[in-house]
Amino acid sequence: MNDERATSGHTRRRAKPLDRNRLEELALAYVARFATSAGKLRTYLRRKLHERGFVDGEEPDIETLISSFVDKGYVDDEAYGRAKANDLVARGYGGRRVEQTLRSAGIAEDLREVLQPDEAHMRQAVVVLARKRRFGPFGRLGEAGAEDARKLREKQLAAVVRAGHDFDMARRVIEASTVEELEEWVTEASDELG
The missing domain is CATH 1.10.10 (Arc Repressor Mutant, subunit A)
Known part of the structure; x- marks a missing residue:
C-alpha cells in the first residue's frame, strides 16, 4: 500500500x-x-x-x-467603493481605515479621495464606535480609581485611533463628559455642511 x-x-x-x-x-x-x-x-x-x-x-x-x-x-469601482466606505463608516471606522480598505481593493487614488467621509460622517462614526465599545461617556469610568481611569482612557484612545480616526477626534470623544455633548458635536458638523 x-x-x-x-x-x-x-x-x-x-x-x-x-x-x-x-x-x-x-x-x-x-x-x-x-x-x-x-x-x-x-x-x-x-x-x-x-x-x-x-x-x-x-x-x-x-x-x-x-x-x-x-x-x-x-x-463598478465607484459603486463598490461607495458601498464599502459607507459600510465602514456606519460600523464606526474612520477615514484612515476607509482609505486603507479602498486602497487594498485596488480603488484608484482619485476615487479614494472622492469617497472619503466628510467631517459630519467621521464624527458620527467615532460616536458609533464609542457607543458600541462603551468608550468615553458611554462607559463606566467613574467606578475606577484615578490611575485605573487614566490607563483605561489611554487604552480607549488607542483603540479609537486604530479604528482609523485622528487623534484629536478620538480625544474629543473619550474625554467628553456626557452623551448629549457628543450628539451636539455631531449635529454641529452636520449643520455646517448643509
Missing part, C-alpha cells in the same frame, strides 16, 4: 489548467457572487492562474477581460 495514500485516504488531483473560456466563466461566477472592484477581480484571476496554469502556454489577457466586465457594468 502506498504510504501517502495510507495517511491521507486519497490523493489530490491537480485541477486542469484554465483556458480562455473557463477563465471567463470563473470571472463571471466571481462577479455574480461578490460585489467587487477591478483590482480585487484582477487579484482573484491572477491567483487562479497561478494555482492552475493556463492551457495554451501563454498568459491570457486579464486586463481585456476586466475591461469588458467594467464596460458591461459587472464591475
Whole structure:
C-alpha cells in the first residue's frame, strides 16, 4: 500500500489548467457572487492562474477581460467603493481605515479621495464606535480609581485611533463628559455642511 495514500485516504488531483473560456466563466461566477472592484477581480484571476496554469502556454489577457466586465457594468469601482466606505463608516471606522480598505481593493487614488467621509460622517462614526465599545461617556469610568481611569482612557484612545480616526477626534470623544455633548458635536458638523 502506498504510504501517502495510507495517511491521507486519497490523493489530490491537480485541477486542469484554465483556458480562455473557463477563465471567463470563473470571472463571471466571481462577479455574480461578490460585489467587487477591478483590482480585487484582477487579484482573484491572477491567483487562479497561478494555482492552475493556463492551457495554451501563454498568459491570457486579464486586463481585456476586466475591461469588458467594467464596460458591461459587472464591475463598478465607484459603486463598490461607495458601498464599502459607507459600510465602514456606519460600523464606526474612520477615514484612515476607509482609505486603507479602498486602497487594498485596488480603488484608484482619485476615487479614494472622492469617497472619503466628510467631517459630519467621521464624527458620527467615532460616536458609533464609542457607543458600541462603551468608550468615553458611554462607559463606566467613574467606578475606577484615578490611575485605573487614566490607563483605561489611554487604552480607549488607542483603540479609537486604530479604528482609523485622528487623534484629536478620538480625544474629543473619550474625554467628553456626557452623551448629549457628543450628539451636539455631531449635529454641529452636520449643520455646517448643509
